[in-house]
Amino acid sequence: MPTVVVAGHGMVAHRFVEALRAADAAGEWQVVVFGEESRPAYDRVALTSYVDSWDPAALALPGSDYAGDDAVELRLGEVVVSVDREAKTVTTAAGHVQPYDSLVLATGSRPFVPPVPGRDLPGVFVYRTIEDLDAIRAAAERQGRGRRAAMVIGGGLLGLEAAKALRDMGLSPHVVEMAPRLMPLQVDDGGGGLLRRLIANLDVTVHTGTSTDAIEADGSRLLAKLGNGTELDVDLVVFSAGVRPRDDLARESGLDVGERGGVLVDATCRTSDSAVYAIGECAAVEGRVYGIVAPGYAMAEVVAAQLTGTTASFPEPDTATKLKLMGVDVASFGDAHAATEGALEVAVNDAVAGTYKKLVVTDDGRTLLGGVLVGDAAEYNTLRALVGRPLPADPGALLAPAGGGAAVGVDALPDEAQVCSCNGVSKGALTRAITEDGCDSVGKLKACTRAGTSCGSCVPMLAKLLNACGVEQSKALCEHFTQSRAELFEIIRATRMTTFSEVVSRYGTGTGCAVCKPAVASILATLGNGHILGGEQAPLQDTNDRFLANMQRNGSYSVVPRIPGGEITPEKLMVIAQVAQDFGLYTKITGGQRIDLFGATVDQLPEIWRRLVDAGFESGHAYGKSLRTVKSCVGSTWCRYGVQDSVGLAIDLELRYRGLRSPHKIKAGVSGCARECAEARGKDFGVIATEHGWNLYVGGNGGATPRHAELLVSDVDTETLVRTIDRFLMFYVRTADRLQRTAPWIEELDGGLDHLRAVIVDDSLGICEDLDAAMAKHVEGYTDEWRGVLEDPDKLARFSSFVNAPGTPDPSISFREEREQKIPVLLGVPEVRR
Amino acid sequence: MTMTSSWTAVCAAADIPEFSGAAALVDGQQVAVFHAGEGWYALSNWDPCSGAAVLSRGIVGDARGEPVVASPVYKERFSLRSGQCLDADEVSVPVYPVRVRDGVIEVGSP
Numbered sequence: 001m002p003t004v005v006v007a008g009h010g011m012v013a014h015r016f017v018e019a020l021r022a023a024d025a026a027g028e029w030q031v032v033v034f035g036e037e038s039r040p041a042y043d044r045v046a047l048t049s050y051v052d053s054w055d056p057a058a059l060a061l062p063g064s065d066y067a068g069d070d071a072v073e074l075r076l077g078e079v080v081v082s083v084d085r086e087a088k089t090v091t092t093a094a095g096h097v098q099p100y101d102s103l104v105l106a107t108g109s110r111p112f113v114p115p116v117p118g119r120d121l122p123g124v125f126v127y128r129t130i131e132d133l134d135a136i137r138a139a140a141e142r143q144g145r146g147r148r149a150a151m152v153i154g155g156g157l158l159g160l161e162a163a164k165a166l167r168d169m170g171l172s173p174h175v176v177e178m179a180p181r182l183m184p185l186q187v188d189d190g191g192g193g194l195l196r197r198l199i200a201n202l203d204v205t206v207h208t209g210t211s212t213d214a215i216e217a218d219g220s221r222l223l224a225k226l227g228n229g230t231e232l233d234v235d236l237v238v239f240s241a242g243v244r245p246r247d248d249l250a251r252e253s254g255l256d257v258g259e260r261g262g263v264l265v266d267a268t269c270r271t272s273d274s275a276v277y278a279i280g281e282c283a284a285v286e287g288r289v290y291g292i293v294a295p296g297y298a299m300a301e302v303v304a305a306q307l308t309g310t311t312a313s314f315p316e317p318d319t320a321t322k323l324k325l326m327g328v329d330v331a332s333f334g335d336a337h338a339a340t341e342g343a344l345e346v347a348v349n350d351a352v353a354g355t356y357k358k359l360v361v362t363d364d365g366r367t368l369l370g371g372v373l374v375g376d377a378a379e380y381n382t383l384r385a386l387v388g389r390p391l392p393a394d395p396g397a398l399l400a401p402a403g404g405g406a407a408v409g410v411d412a413l414p415d416e417a418q419v420c421s422c423n424g425v426s427k428g429a430l431t432r433a434i435t436e437d438g439c440d441s442v443g444k445l446k447a448c449t450r451a452g453t454s455c456g457s458c459v460p461m462l463a464k465l466l467n468a469c470g471v472e473q474s475k476a477l478c479e480h481f482t483q484s485r486a487e488l489f490e491i492i493r494a495t496r497m498t499t500f501s502e503v504v505s506r507y508g509t510g511t512g513c514a515v516c517k518p519a520v521a522s523i524l525a526t527l528g529n530g531h532i533l534g535g536e537q538a539p540l541q542d543t544n545d546r547f548l549a550n551m552q553r554n555g556s557y558s559v560v561p562r563i564p565g566g567e568i569t570p571e572k573l574m575v576i577a578q579v580a581q582d583f584g585l586y587t588k589i590t591g592g593q594r595i596d597l598f599g600a601t602v603d604q605l606p607e608i609w610r611r612l613v614d615a616g617f618e619s620g621h622a623y624g625k626s627l628r629t630v631k632s633c634v635g636s637t638w639c640r641y642g643v644q645d646s647v648g649l650a651i652d653l654e655l656r657y658r659g660l661r662s663p664h665k666i667k668a669g670v671s672g673c674a675r676e677c678a679e680a681r682g683k684d685f686g687v688i689a690t691e692h693g694w695n696l697y698v699g700g701n702g703g704a705t706p707r708h709a710e711l712l713v714s715d716v717d718t719e720t721l722v723r724t725i726d727r728f729l730m731f732y733v734r735t736a737d738r739l740q741r742t743a744p745w746i747e748e749l750d751g752g753l754d755h756l757r758a759v760i761v762d763d764s765l766g767i768c769e770d771l772d773a774a775m776a777k778h779v780e781g782y783t784d785e786w787r788g789v790l791e792d793p794d795k796l797a798r799f800s801s802f803v804n805a806p807g808t809p810d811p812s813i814s815f816r817e818e819r820e821q822k823i824p825v826l827l828g829v830p831e832v833r834r
Numbered sequence: 835m836t837m838t839s840s841w842t843a844v845c846a847a848a849d850i851p852e853f854s855g856a857a858a859l860v861d862g863q864q865v866a867v868f869h870a871g872e873g874w875y876a877l878s879n880w881d882p883c884s885g886a887a888v889l890s891r892g893i894v895g896d897a898r899g900e901p902v903v904a905s906p907v908y909k910e911r912f913s914l915r916s917g918q919c920l921d922a923d924e925v926s927v928p929v930y931p932v933r934v935r936d937g938v939i940e941v942g943s944p
Contacts, residue, residue, distance in 0.1 A: 479898065511853065511871055513895035514904035514911070539854035543891045543906035551906055555886035803856040803867070804844040810857075812864065812880070812887040826885050 001030050004307060005090055005100035007080040007249060009035030011044055012280030012296035013106035014064045017072060019304035024071075029307060031072045032098055034090075036079040037129060040064040045293055048161045050133050051168040052697075053681055054674065058708050059130070080107075083253040085273050104303060105250060105263055105271075105278040109243035109291065116153075118215030119239070123222050127162045127240045139236050140169045149174065149234045151224050153212050154241035155182040160325045162240045163204050167326070168714075170691060174205045174232055176212055176224075186321050186332040190349050191374040194356040198328045198375065245282045245289050258284030267313040268306060269299045277303045285314050294318055294422050301424075318421040320384045322377055329377035334370025334387035335360050343369055346395040350375075359383070359395045366390055381461050382410070385417035385427070410464040419465070420451035420458045430462065434469045441473060442466065442748075460750055477738060478515040481508040485663060485738045489523050493734075498529050499536045518542045519738045522625055525661035526733050528781050531788040532661075533795050544623035547799070548785050549605055550596075554824035556813050557605060558598040559585070560622035561612050562658065565632045565650035565670075566593030575615040583608055586821045592629035592667065594620055599822060601810055603801045609786040618784040621659060625739075627666045630654040631679070635672035635689075642672030644689030649718065650678075653687075656722070657729060659782045663736040663745075666729065667701070681709045684742040685725055690714070694721045698728055699746040699753070707743040710753055713761060726775040727760035727768055841933070841940040847874075848937065855903060857890040860941045865930050866890035867939060868914055870901040875914035876930035876941050881905045883925065 004020070006013050017031055035041070042059040050059055066072040080090045089099045111126035113119055125136050140148065150166045152159050155177025163173040177184070181192025182199065196206050211227035215237055224232040245262040256264040256272040262284025269277045269285065279299035281291055290296065295317035305312035320333035338345050342363035349356050355375035361368055368386045373379070379398075391398065392412040413419070415428030433439045433448045442462045446452045452459040466473060475484030481504075483491065488507070497503050500520050504512050512520075521540035525532050532538075532545055544550050549557035561576065576595055580587045585608075586598040600608055609619075622628060630653045633639065635646030650670040657666070669680030670687045680686025686697040692715040700709030713724055736745040749755050758764040760771070789795045800806035815822035844858040844867060855868040857879050864879035866889040879887045884907035892903040894914075901914040911920040912927055919925035931942035 480895075510899065511894075511896045511901075513897065513902070514893040514909055517893050517895060536851075539851055539894065542893065543888070546891070551888070551891075553884065553886065553907070555884075555888040555891075555907075801857065802859045802864075803849055804842075804858045808859065810864075810887060 002028070002101040003030045003032060003099060004102040004104060005080075005098055006031065006033040006104045006106055007083075007090065008106035008108055008280075008282070009033050009037070009041045009064075009074065009076070010106060010108045010280065011041055011061065011293055012108075012300050013104070014041035014061055015297045016104060016106065016279060016300035016304055017066065018063065019301050020307060021066075021069065021071065023304055023308040023310075027071045029071065032100075033072065033074045034078050034080050034092060034098075035074065035076045037131070038077045039130070040074060040076065042130065044128075047127075047130070047133065048165045048168075050130060051137075051165045052711055053676070053708060054137070055681075055708075056130055080249060083249055083276075085253055085255075085276070088275065101275065102307060103276045105276065105282055106280050106300075107246040107249060107282045109281040110246050111239060112242045112244045113239045114153075114212075114241055116212050116215060118217070118222075121215060121217050121222065123236045124215060125236065125238050127158060127165075127238050128243075133165065136166070136236065136238065137169060140166070140171055148172070149232070151176060151212075151222075151232050151234045151237045153237065153239050155179070155206065155208060156185060156240070156242065157183055157321065157323065158242070159240040160199065161323075162238045163199075164326045166238065167203060171235065172203060172205070174207060174234065175199075176207045176210060176226060178209070178211055180209045182206065182208065183330065186336065187330065187372050187374060188337060188358065190347055190358065191330070191332075191356045191372045194349065194351070194354065194374050195325075195328065195330060198354060199326065202326045202328075204326070243281065243291055245284065247282055247284075250278065250282075258287045258289065260284070260287075260289070262287075262289040268311075269303050269314060270306075277306075279303055285317075290317060290319065292319060292321065294424075297422065298424055315424065318384075318418060318424075320380075320387075320421055322380045322384075329373065329375060329380075331373040331377035331380040331384075332371070333380070333384040334368070336370045336372050338369070340369050346399060348399045357399045359399060361391065361395050365395060368395075381419070381458050382413065384421065385413050385419060389414055389417070410461060410468050419461050420449075423450040423453065425449045425451035427465065430465050431469060434466060434471055440466070440471050459747075459752075463750075475737065477519060478513055480504060480510045480512050480516050483507065485519055485523075486735045488520065489526075489734050492520070492523050493527060498524065500524075500540050501536065512540075514542070515738070518545070518625075521545070522661045522663070526778075528777060531783070531792075531795075532785060533789065533798075538795075538798065547602060547605060548609075548619060548623060548789065549600065550623045552598060552824065554813055554826060555810070556598070556824065557600050557602070558596050558622070559600055559605065559608055559612075560590065560594055560596050560620040561617035562620035562654070563594040563629075564654040564658075565630055565647050567632075567647055567651060572615060572617070575612065575617070579608060579611045582611075584815075584822060586823060590622075590629075593631050594622075594629060596622070599815060599824065601801060601813060602799055603807065603809075606790060606796055606799050610790055613784070613787050613790060618658075619786045621785075624659075624661065625664050626659060626661050627654070627657040627668070630657075630668040630670060631683070632670045633672050633675075633677035635670075639672055641675060642689065643691050644672055644694065646670040646672035646678065646687075646689060649687065649694075653722070653725065656779055657725075659785070660729065660733065660778055662729070662733045664739050664741045666742070682706065683709060685709070685728060687721065687725075693717050696721055696724055698756070699743045701741050701743050703741075705743075710746075712753065712757060723772065724760060727771045728756070730771040730774050731756070731760055731767075841942050843938050843940050845939055846937055847934050847939055850939070853894045855890040855892065855894060857887070858941060860930070861943070865941050866903070867932060867941060868894050868901075868903060870894050870914055872901065874932045874934060874939060875901065876932040877903070877912060877914065877917055878928040878930070878944075880927065881907055881910075882927060883908050883910045883919070883922070889927070 041064045078092045082091045148171045150171040151174045152162045155175045166173040214225045216223045247263045250263040258264045263278035265278050280296035302312045322331035338360045347358035358372045360370040413427050417427045439445045476482045517540040630650040632646045632650030636642035666684045668685045669678040669683040671678040671680045672689045682700045686709045688695045695714045696712045697709035698712045801810045814825045842860045850856050850869045864887045866879040868875045891906045902911040904911045917927040917929040928944045
C-alpha cells in the first residue's frame with residue numbers, strides 16, 4: 001500500500017487529508033501526518049475568537065483527529081526535520097524515520113519579526129497559534145493593576161485582529177503601521193482613512209507611516225521608540241508584521257524555492273521532485289505565495305485529485321477578503337488598487353454613515369474589476385462574484401445607499417461565478433445540486449456542495465438561490481395551518497383571539513393535531529391568556545404542560561421545583577428530601593443546578609406540589625418550552641477570582657423570565673469571571689462578568705449539535721444587559737419556528753447576528769418599545785402554575801389516575817430498586833423511536 | 835348497533851372536555867375514552883410503541899379528517915375509529931365500543 005506523508009497539520013493539510021480520503025474510499029493510500037503543534041488542525045482563521053472563550057475546542061475543525069479512520073495516522077507534537085529524497089524518507093525531531101511514496105509539504109508560515117532591537121525581550125510576542133495567545137494572556141494577567149497598554153507592530157489584517165484580541169483581554173492597544181494607512185494590501189487611502197477613524201472610536205490608538213526603532217525594558221514594562229519620535233510605554237508588544245513561508249525543509253533537501261521564498265511548485269502543486277508536493281502558505285505556485293486559506297484549500301484539492309488518478313491544476317485564485325474587525329466590515333476583492341491599465345474608480349465616501357465603497361471598472365465603465373468596501377460590506381458576495389463580468393447597472397447606482405440603489409440580485413450572476421470562495425463552489429454547481437440532486441434546503445446544499453461550510457458569509461446567498469430555483473422552503477406549521485409559527489403569532493397578536501377553535505376555524509382547517517395545538521397554546525400563553533390549563537387551553541397542551549411535570553418512559557412523571565440560580569437553603573433542601581422520602585421518589589441532581597424527583601403518578605402530583613408550595617417552592621417549568629434555569633457559578637461573593645455577583649444576577653434573571661412560553665426551551669447561564677464556570681457560552685443566553693460590566697452571548701446550546709453562544713454586546717451595565725436580554729427573548733419568541741432553538745434561529749435570520757444586533761440594540765425596525773412592553777407585561781403577569789392548580793378544584797379534578805376510580809393507583813406502574821433508589825419496571829421493552 | 839352484552843358506566847360526558855381523553859378501568863383493563871368533537875371513542879390505554887399506559891393523555895385531533903390521538907410518549911398517531919397506528923402499519927390497538935346514555939359514558943367489551 002503506497003504511503004503519503006504530510007509534513008504539517010494546519011487547515012490546508014487537514015483539507016488535503018479530507019479530500020484524499022473522500023476520493024479514496026477504497027483506502028489505496030496510507031496517510032501519515034506529522035503535526036508540530038500538540039493539537040490537531042484548528043481554525044486558525046478564527047484565532048482571534050479564541051479570546052472569547054479561551055476554549056481551544058471552539059476552534060476545532062470537525063473530524064481533524066480522523067478518529068476511526070484506519071487509513072490515517074496522525075502524529076502530533078512531532079515535527080519533520082529532514083527529507084531524504086533519495087531514500088524517500090522523512091526524519092522527525094524524535095528520530096523517527098518514515099518512508100513515503102509521495103510527500104506533501106504543508107508546513108505553513110512563520111511570523112515575520114523584523115530586526116528591531118529588543119525583539120527578544122520578555123513581553124514580546126508573535127500572533128500565530130493558540131499557544132501564542134495563551135502566552136499573551138498570561139503576560140496580560142501578570143501585570144499590575146490599572147488599565148494596561150499593548151503595542152501591535154503591523155496594521156494589516158493580522159495586526160488589527162491582534163489589536164482586537166488585546167482589547168478583548170482588557171488592554172488598550174496601540175497599532176503601529178509603516179505604510180501611510182491601515183490594511184495597505186487590501187484597502188486604498190479612502191478606505192484606510194475611514195477604517196482608521198472607525199477603529200480609533202473603538203479605543204485603539206493608530207500610528208501610521210512610522211517604523212518601530214527599538215524596544216527597551218523599563219522595569220516590568222516596555223518602552224517602544226517609534227521612528228516619528230513617539231515613545232510608547234506598554235506592558236507587552238505583539239509582532240504581526242506579516243508571515244514568511246516555511247520552506248527550510250525544501251531548501252535543505254535541494255528542492256527549488258521561489259525568488260521571494262516558498263517551495264516552488266507548478267500549477268499542479270508539484271515541486272522540482274515529482275514525488276514531492278507543496279500546498280498552502282509554504283508553497284510558491286508558479287512563484288507566488290498566498291497568505292490566505294482559500295487558495296491553500298484549492299491546492300489541497302489539486303494534490304488529492306492527482307493522487308487519486310484525476311488531473312487537476314491550481315485555479316485562478318480568489319484573493320478576495322472580507323472580515324469584521326471590531327464590528328467594522330472591511331472587504332476587498334479583485335483589482336482593488338486599480339492596477340489594470342485604463343481602470344476607472346467610482347467611490348462613495350459617506351463620512352456620516354461611516355461607509356466607504358469603491359468599485360474598480362474597465363475604461364468603458366461596464367465590466368467590474370474589483371472593489372473596496374469599508375463600514376458596510378453587505379454587497380460583498382454578489383459584487384465579488386461579478387468580477388470580470390458586465391455590471392448589471394451603472395457603477396454609481398450600485399454604490400448608492402441601500403434602498404435608492406440598484407440592488408445586485410443573485411439572478412445577475414453567471415453560472416461560473418463563485419458563490420462560495422472558501423470552497424470554490426460556483427453558482428452553476430449550486431443550481432445543479434438544487435435542480436438535479438434535489439437539495440431543497442440550505443442544510444442539504446451545505447452538505448452536498450460544502451458551500452457555506454467555512455466562513456459562512458455566502459449562506460444568505462444559498463437561500464436566495466433556492467428561492468430563485470423555485471424551491472419553496474415551506475414554513476407551514478402542519479397540515480392544518482399553511483402559516484409559519486411566526487405568522488400565526490402575529491395573527492393571534494393582532495386579532496387577540498384567545499382560543500384554538502377560533503384560530504383553526506378562521507385561519508386553518510380541520511380540528512388540529514399534536515403539532516399545531518401545543519404551538520398555538522404556547523403563543524396564547526406568551527400573549528398572556530391566564531393559566532395554561534385555563535379555559536379551553538388544557539387539551540391543547542402536550543402531556544408535560546398539561547400535567548405540569550415531565551412524563552417519563554413508564555408514564556409516571558418527574559417534578560422539578562425552581563431553585564433560582566442554584567442557590568438553596570438547608571431548610572429547603574430538607575423539604576425536598578422529606579417529600580422525596582414520603583412519596584418514594586427517585587432523586588437526581590440535574591444539569592441545571594436543581595433537583596429532579598422521579599416516579600410520581602398523576603394523582604400524586606398535586607399532593608407533592610402542595611408540600612413544596614407550602615414550603616415556598618414554585619414550579620421550575622422543567623416541563624415547558626420556556627425558560628428552564630439560569631445556571632451560575634458562585635461569583636464575587638465567595639470566589640477569589642469573581643469580578644461580579646453572578647449568583648445575584650442569575651437569580652434576578654431567572655425570576656424575571658420564569659414562565660415565559662417560547663418556541664423551544666431556553667437555558668441560560670451567568671459566570672462571574674472569564675473563567676466561565678457556569679458554561680454560559682453553551683446557553684441560549686449567557687452572561688459573563690467583566691471588570692467593567694457584563695458581556696452578553698447569545699445562541700449557544702448543548703444537545704446533539706453543540707454550539708457556542710456568540711458575543712452580542714460587551715461591557716454593558718446591568719440595566720442595559722437586562723433590557724437587551726428582554727428584547728432578545730421577546731424577538732425570538734415572536735419570530736422563531738416551532739421547536740427552533742436560538743442558535744438555528746439566529747443562523748436563519750437574514751443577516752444573522754449582525755441583523756439581530758441591529759434590531760434589538762440599534763432598534764433598526766423600530767420595534768424595541770413594543771418588545772420592552774411585551775416583556776414588562778410578562779414579568780408583571782407571572783403567577784405560579786402549580787399554585788394555580790392547587791387553588792382551583794376544577795383543575796385539580798383532572799389529576800386522577802382513572803376517571804371512574806379516582807385514587808386507584810395505575811397498576812401498570814411499578815418500580816424496583818437500584819443503587820438504593822427505585823427505578824421503573826417496564827412492561828415489555830419498547831423499541832425507542834425517533 | 836354493537837353486539838356488546840355488557841356496558842360499564844365510566845363517567846359523565848361533561849367530565850371529558852372536547853378534544854381530550856380520560857383513562858378508565860373496565861373489567862380490570864385500562865381504557866382510554868376520547869371526546870373528539872364529532873363523537874366519542876375508546877381505545878386501549880396501552881401504547882404499544884412505548885409500553886406505557888398513556889394514550890388517554892395524548893392530544894386529540896385529526897389527520898386528513900381521520901380523528902386521531904397522538905401518543906404523548908413518542909407521538910405516534912392512532913386512528914380513534916380503527917385503532918390503527920398511522921405511523922407504523924404493523925401496529926394497532928384494541929378498540930372498545932362506547933356510547934352516551936343520559937349524559938353518562940358507557941364502555942363495552944371489545
